[in-house]
Every structure is written in C-alpha cells, then in structure tokens.
Amino acid sequence: MKIAFVTDTGTGQHPDYWEEKGIYCLPLQITCDGESKDEYTEITYSEVIQKLHEKKVLKTSLPSLGKIQDCFEKLKHEGYDTIFAVPICRGLSGTLDSMEMIANQLEMKFVGVDCYCTAVEQGCMIESAKKMYEANIPIDEIIKKLQSIADSCETVLLCDDLDHMKRGGRLTPMAAALGGLLKIKPILHIGKSTNGKVDVLDKVRTMKRAQDRVIKHLKELNVDSNYTFIVAHVDALEAAKEYAQKIESQIEGARVKVIDLVSAVGIHTGLGCLALQVFNEMKD
Template structure:
C-alpha cells in the first residue's frame, strides 16, 4: 500500500508571501519576538510589518515554529491518514526547526524524513513544491530525496547587508568586527550553500554594492546558470537597490526565470534594513 506523505515547509521559504497552496503541502511559521510580544511570521505579522518594527528601532529576534502548533498540525495530519512527514525547511545550520519537527513526528508516531536544503527563501520553496509534485506522481521517498539533493548541490544564496550594525545587535558578529567594517566601509558578501553546510559564511568583502553585484553575476555565470535554473532577487526595504540588481540579473540571464521579493524575516531581522540578496537553484527534475 502506498504511503500518504505530507510535505512540510516553514515561513523561511517565503510561502506566505508567495501565497502557495497545494494539497498535501503544509507550512509552519517562525516566531518574530519583540520583547514580550510574540508574532507568527506570515500569520499574525507580515514581512513589511516586521521591517517597520526594525525601522522604529525595535530589536527583534526570531525563533523556531511553536512546538504546540507543530504537534497540533501533525496530530491532525495523522487523523487525516498521513503516514509520513517529509520536511523541507530552513537550513539545519540556521535553525533547530528540522530536529523539532522530527521530535514532533516521533511523538505522533509518524514516519519522518527530510532533505536539508542548505538554503532559505525561494530555493527552499522550490524544493518543497517539487517534492510535493514528485510524491503526487508516485515517486519513492528515496527518489524524491535524490532529485532534490541534486538540485541543492547546484544552488547558492548570497546576502549583502547594507552595514554591520544589525548583525552586531543580533550577535552574528562582534562589536569590534562591526566597528572595523564600518571604519573601512566594507560590505560583507555572505553566502549560504552546501559548501558552507547551510551556515552563513563570508564569501568576499567589498566596498560597494556594485562590486558585490559583479561578483554574484560572475559566480552565477561560472555555475552555468541558464533556463533550467531559477533566480531570486530579494531586499529588505530597499526596492530601488533590489531593482538595480534585478535589472542586472535580467540582462545577464535573459533565459532564466527571476523572482523579485522581500527578503524573509528570519534573515532580515539579523541583516537589518537595506540588505539585498540573490540566489539560484537548478530546477528539480520532475519528469
């Protein structure tokens, strides 16, 4: 008898903003924390409202989806006849969401499997949607993982904070490093990929956004990004700079679908306003 598999992703995939609804694809929100107030990312607070709080000087933090909400969802899925949870969530190096989902599935006596996307945002969402479509076509868990992992290995996410202040506030870098970076007017070009184990790591340090854009474009070209890939350009309350990067990507990759969106809150809360980013992934083979 064929297993009934539920695919789970989180708000770090931008699924709320993209308004994706597929039968058998479920989502859980990260928590956005403002002092003693706790919001559910995408449900009780939008990305735009989150960045408004940052603009107003609030020191926001983020946390994994509420355990009680996950338990309730999995209990309902079991009641609906699902046998397995297949998780496609934010990189495990960035959050303990994956382990929390696994523990919840165990409590509900549900089978559990996953792919570690080593990514965020639309790359993560593309993998979740593709997994759902592959299961609907009758592919095995092993084959779904193989195809997703093949695409994960051919992907990259770049993020460029406007400055280092918010990274210092969130504890991602030391005060001395932030001060030195500001003094030298350096912008860190950060990367998230299989190579970094899904962690945020420095790719290069540059003095201008223009130079960072050149480096990203060249990297994408070196990886032979083409019509079989998907590119995302994102920003944190800086649509003008985001559009500049979008135009550059369109000019250099005219055959590739490019999505323009807000950078998800779980990253933007740490990079701060003015950050921009770009990512690509080679599409999952669905046939």
C-alpha cells in the first residue's frame, strides 16, 4: 500500500509549504464579483483583506472537482493506491465528500478524517498523520489519534462587523442594525459538539464581556496548559495580541500564538473578527 497524504488551503498554508513536507494540498476557491480564484496561488491573503475593506461580498468553495481529479490521477500514475485526506471539515465544505467520490471513481482506497473545523488544527492533523505513518504506526491507530485531536478541538469566533455578516446573508438587516445599536457581540463556535458547523454559543454586549465569556467556556471544557492555543484575527493584530495576553493571564501555563485567521472563516465573519482555537495534541 502506497499512501498519499492530502489536505487543502483551509490549513492557512500555501500549497508550496505542504509540498516541502511531502503532503499534497489543493486550493480552496474564493469568489468575488462572479470570478473564482484559487486561494494563495491566484489570490493572496492581503488581497482578500483589501477586498473586505472595499466591502466586497466574498464567497468560498471547495477545490474545483477538476483539480481534485487531476491531482488524484497524477498520484495514481505515480503508484499511489490510497488517499489519506484531512481537508476542511464536512460542516463547512463538501471537500471531504468530493475527494472520496473522485478516489472511488479512480478505484483508489480512501481514508478521510473529519477535523470538525479547519485552520491550525487541520494542518496539525495531516502533518501528524504523515509523521506517524513514516514511523510505521498502523493506519487504524493513526486515525484514532487524529480523532482524539479533533474531539479536543474547540474554536470560538468573536465577530465585530455585523454589517459584513448582513451583506453575506448571515444576518438580517434588522438583526444587524439592532446588534450594532446595542453593541451586541455574537459568540460563535465550531467543533465536534456542533458537528463541524458554526453555531451560536452566546450573545453579549461589548467585546470585553465576549472575551471573558470565552475564557469561562474554556475553563468549563477543562482546557489547560497541555493544549495548543491559537488566536487568529482578521486585520486586527493589536486586539488579537491583547486577547492572547488576557488568555495567558487567566489560564495557567497557556502560551498563545497569534496568526491571521484563515480565509475560509474570515471571509464570512468579516474584519475585526477574533478567533480562538484550542486543541490537545497530547491526548490519547
């Protein structure tokens, strides 16, 4: 059995980054004004941010079926008979199902693991899978380990731009206007408990209260220093740094890394969004 490890740009990394690690990465698509472009290779992250500032309505979609097929056909020609995939989660995209369908059409074996989210956790899972395989760990044990990482993951989004969510159709105009007037901050989350779909955790007034509520939520989940902590932002670096410091001051031993929020999520939440992702790589 010869296995090819496959992911997508939901990881927040350029396909070239994964190529250096021997992992195949397919680009998600970003659509603006009716034109679809491959993430990173045809439209950069900075260009996405600029379009958000221009109040453009952007959409994301799975990699083109043609690109998935071309990739898998190339892998089959190179002697691979099995695809091991950790793409963006099923709750956010049809990528995993499309990969499985095309692998089956090509009569290749397919192993797909749902990460119940995307971003850093997704990247951690596919990289861990390849490392474990190279260490001769059986596939069923690799799957079990990845599932434990996915089970531990929780991602919480604090949205600051309700008008953007209104333009994208995720809030009614009245709800957006009322939310802005009352300074309401919706707290959204995604993980196994939401089956990989974005759901409302709570609604509070002011960003400070929202951050306090998120930290309380982490404590309720017994998140500790064994977890990886990521604060991601949509063009809100200083706010993200302050949020990270607040988390570190209230969860003993936490060390928080600050990064840009992946386009697959940030496009839908808008500018100013702060996202916290935690997961436990060490949990058995």
